[in-house]
Amino acid sequence: MLKKRNFIIVVVAVAFCWAMISPAQAETELTMYYPVAVGGPLTKIVDGMVADFMKENRDIKVKAIYAGNYNDARIKALAALRSGKPAQLSVMFSIDIYEMIEQDAIIAFDDVAETPEEKAWLDSFYPTLMENGRTAGKTWGIPFQRSTIVMYYNKEAFKAAGLDPEKPPETWDQLIAMGKKLTKADGSQWGVMIPSTGYPYWMFGALTMQNDQVLMNDAGNETYFDSPAVIEALQFWRDLGSKHKSMPEGTIEWGTLRKNFLEGKTAIMWHSTGNLTIVKSKAKFDFGVAMLPAKKRRGTPTGGGNFYIFKQTSAQDRKAAMQLIKFMTSPERSAEWSMKTGYMGISQAAYETPKLKQYVKDFPYAAVARDQLEYATAELSTYQTGRVRKALDDAIQAALTGAKTPEVALREAQALSERLLKPYR
Amino acid sequence: MSRNFMRHVYGWLLLTPAVVLLISFTHYPTVATIIDSLFSKGTAIRPSRFVGLANYEMMIEDPIFWKVLINNAWFAVGTIPTSIILAIIMALLVNRSLPGRSLVRMAYFTPTILPMIAVANIWLFFYSPDIGLIDQVAGFFGIGGHNWLGDPATVLPSIIIMTIWKEAGFFMIFYLAALQNIPPELEEAARLEGSTRWYYFRRVLFPLLMPTTLFVMINAVLNSFKLVDHLFVLTKGGPDNASNLLLFYIFESAFSYFDTNYAATLTVVLLGLLAVMALMQFYFLDKRVHYR
Numbered sequence: 001m002l003k004k005r006n007f008i009i010v011v012v013a014v015a016f017c018w019a020m021i022s023p024a025q026a027e028t029e030l031t032m033y034y035p036v037a038v039g040g041p042l043t044k045i046v047d048g049m050v051a052d053f054m055k056e057n058r059d060i061k062v063k064a065i066y067a068g069n070y071n072d073a074r075i076k077a078l079a080a081l082r083s084g085k086p087a088q089l090s091v092m093f094s095i096d097i098y099e100m101i102e103q104d105a106i107i108a109f110d111d112v113a114e115t116p117e118e119k120a121w122l123d124s125f126y127p128t129l130m131e132n133g134r135t136a137g138k139t140w141g142i143p144f145q146r147s148t149i150v151m152y153y154n155k156e157a158f159k160a161a162g163l164d165p166e167k168p169p170e171t172w173d174q175l176i177a178m179g180k181k182l183t184k185a186d187g188s189q190w191g192v193m194i195p196s197t198g199y200p201y202w203m204f205g206a207l208t209m210q211n212d213q214v215l216m217n218d219a220g221n222e223t224y225f226d227s228p229a230v231i232e233a234l235q236f237w238r239d240l241g242s243k244h245k246s247m248p249e250g251t252i253e254w255g256t257l258r259k260n261f262l263e264g265k266t267a268i269m270w271h272s273t274g275n276l277t278i279v280k281s282k283a284k285f286d287f288g289v290a291m292l293p294a295k296k297r298r299g300t301p302t303g304g305g306n307f308y309i310f311k312q313t314s315a316q317d318r319k320a321a322m323q324l325i326k327f328m329t330s331p332e333r334s335a336e337w338s339m340k341t342g343y344m345g346i347s348q349a350a351y352e353t354p355k356l357k358q359y360v361k362d363f364p365y366a367a368v369a370r371d372q373l374e375y376a377t378a379e380l381s382t383y384q385t386g387r388v389r390k391a392l393d394d395a396i397q398a399a400l401t402g403a404k405t406p407e408v409a410l411r412e413a414q415a416l417s418e419r420l421l422k423p424y425r
Numbered sequence: 426m427s428r429n430f431m432r433h434v435y436g437w438l439l440l441t442p443a444v445v446l447l448i449s450f451t452h453y454p455t456v457a458t459i460i461d462s463l464f465s466k467g468t469a470i471r472p473s474r475f476v477g478l479a480n481y482e483m484m485i486e487d488p489i490f491w492k493v494l495i496n497n498a499w500f501a502v503g504t505i506p507t508s509i510i511l512a513i514i515m516a517l518l519v520n521r522s523l524p525g526r527s528l529v530r531m532a533y534f535t536p537t538i539l540p541m542i543a544v545a546n547i548w549l550f551f552y553s554p555d556i557g558l559i560d561q562v563a564g565f566f567g568i569g570g571h572n573w574l575g576d577p578a579t580v581l582p583s584i585i586i587m588t589i590w591k592e593a594g595f596f597m598i599f600y601l602a603a604l605q606n607i608p609p610e611l612e613e614a615a616r617l618e619g620s621t622r623w624y625y626f627r628r629v630l631f632p633l634l635m636p637t638t639l640f641v642m643i644n645a646v647l648n649s650f651k652l653v654d655h656l657f658v659l660t661k662g663g664p665d666n667a668s669n670l671l672l673f674y675i676f677e678s679a680f681s682y683f684d685t686n687y688a689a690t691l692t693v694v695l696l697g698l699l700a701v702m703a704l705m706q707f708y709f710l711d712k713r714v715h716y717r
Contacts, residue, residue, distance in 0.1 A: 071680070071681065078683070103468055103683070104468075187555070187564075187569050187570050188555075196664070197575075197660065197661060197663055197664070198661070248554055248555075248570075248575070249572065250572035250575030250576040250577075251574075251575035251663060252575060253549070253553065253574065253575065255549065255658075256553045259553075259556060260553075260555065260556055263556055265556055386677075386681040390681070393663070394663075394665045394666060395665075397663050397664035398664070398665040400664065401576060401577045401664045401665060401667075403577055
């Protein structure tokens with residue numbers, strides 16, 4: 001009896017001591033969602049970087065959860081938020097910013113950064129990449145897996161068609177002319193493919209920028225879908241297929257385009273730089289990467305994912321999250337990420353690291369996305385962004401499939417977007 | 426008195442598990458959906474408020490809603506009769522003794538076992554222009570490639586064919602089970618009477634299969650409204666909503682636009698449609714079904 005009581009006392013005492021000690025040992029636990037939009041073993045790379053972070057910061061534990069594509073990641077993050085068990089930070093689509101602000105889900109980095117050094121860190125990235133992460137005078141997103149659209153082309157197909165493989169098309173007219181030469185009459189090879197499922201508005205953002213017209217204003221409450229330059233851009237896209245016959249008519253699938261290119265079914269494809277490393281390892285032919293061609297100027301939207309910190313977090317968690325984000329976006333890590341995936345380095349400093357410098361020297365195409373930043377603009381992002389984007393996507397697909405003329409389709413899209421955005425002005 | 430009371434308690438206790446489950450997972454969500462459909466979209470800045478039937482007005486003016494409804498009707502018309510007819514034919518085929526019967530049965534049933542997402546991924550490459558299986562076979566016969574999923578005219582039929590391929594095997598299993606339960610004497614008697622095979626099928630076999638047909642039909646109708654997994658992989662409802670279906674549009678409204686209230690409004694329509702169809706089947710078809 002006495003023995004048993006002693007035993008209980010010991011157990012209680014141990015439990016009590018444990019309870020006293022453990023807060024002192026408590027480590028910060030972070031949950032982070034991240035998406036992968038292009039194929040390839042990207043999850044392993046992210047997990048590896050997170051593991052490295054934990055090695056350096058023993059007091060912070062990070063649970064990095066792969067959450068599907070950008071859409072899935074946003075859904076999961078918001079669902080977790082509503083369930084009251086939110087993650088502390090997440091990589092999400094850079095264009096989710098307005099939705100996140102409207103849902104009061106995220107906190108501005110300016111409110112987390114304390115020291116002048118941290119505030120300076122906010123300005124250490126390429127300014128173009130910050131366009132989608134800043135609004136209302138504050139920084140809400142830190143660039144991570146960022147891309148632009150680049151033109152991949154098959155040098156052997158160029159040679160076979162009697163074109164100089166070192167001179168990819170630089171203007172729309174050249175794209176038309178070369179596209180025609182590269183298209184084989186028997187349908188075994190197309191000249192060019194611009195994907196029009198998945199993210200049609202993104203590709204279209206490049207075409208309109210090349211025609212010197214942006215799609216929306218900085219405040220995210222106005223769109224310019226029916227401006228003449230935008231209509232002209234859509235007409236050009238449609239003409240590549242219907243008039244110049246150098247692109248298949250109808251829509252072109254985002255998901256299978258890379259395979260089309262790798263199998264030589266198209267000589268040119270427009271795609272995310274995020275595909276660069278995998279194309280490099282899988283292409284059985286000599287290929288080139290170039291900036292997108294110009295009409296009035298060169299142009300591409302930026303794309304990809306930013307880091308966000310959620311609002312429902314303790315001060316301690318925010319600090320830890322910031323530390324993690326700083327680590328993941330540091331020049332060395334950014335350089336490593338860029339080499340392994342093809343996504344661009346996000347700061348000048350990343351391209352100045354010896355490793356990436358050497359890599360770019362050996363493989364100059366790795367720098368195309370960076371060089372193109374000079375001409376880049378923000379990706380389509382507005383309030384009510386899902387609906388506005390869908391309106392534009394539908395208009396693009398309606399025009400490409402010939403269901404409506406570009407003008408009619410875009411006017412309808414603009415009318416819808418006008419109605420959606422009016423309350424935000 | 427008290428004994429009677431205890432019997433009531435006993436009875437209700439027995440019912441409780443079912444009642445709790447039904448209410449929490451069927452009735453409460455239904456009622457909550459209907460209530461949600463009467464409120465506006467809420468955000469942190471503009472909280473949700475009661476708007477009456479405004480969501481329904483918006484829906485009636487929404488061209489995409491009508492488009493997905495019509496698509497869904499075509500999808501149902503395209504998939505249900507064909508997959509049922511195919512299922513009967515396949516069941517009759519494998520019900521006879523033929524070499525490698527279990528192998529053939531398995532072959533018919535395989536598409537059913539595969540998850541819809543996997544099936545869609547396979548068919549995505551069947552349908553891919555130029556590199557896809559269909560175009561490669563067509564190319565072998567000298568027919569040029571076609572952009573099956575990129576052309577509004579062919580995208581819905583393409584998806585219908587894939588769904589039939591997926592569903593017919595599943596329905597075949599039910600028909601096969603039903604056929605095995607039909608006594609062979611009936612066929613022998615019919616043959617003695619000199620009836621043709623077709624006559625036997627039309628007048629004996631098919632009526633006896635009616636209970637199965639009713640069951641399969643209800644399933645097929647439900648599936649035509651609730652199977653949208655493949656859209657995520659194949660088309661995302663595109664091009665220009667040419668392959669968009671009601672449930673996928675509900676998903677888009679809820680999770681792409683975060684307009685859960687509009688999604689609730691669409692869900693109410695879906696619920697209504699399904700309820701009406703289930704009732705119609707039970708009241709009209711039931712009279713033509715001979716249960717033994």
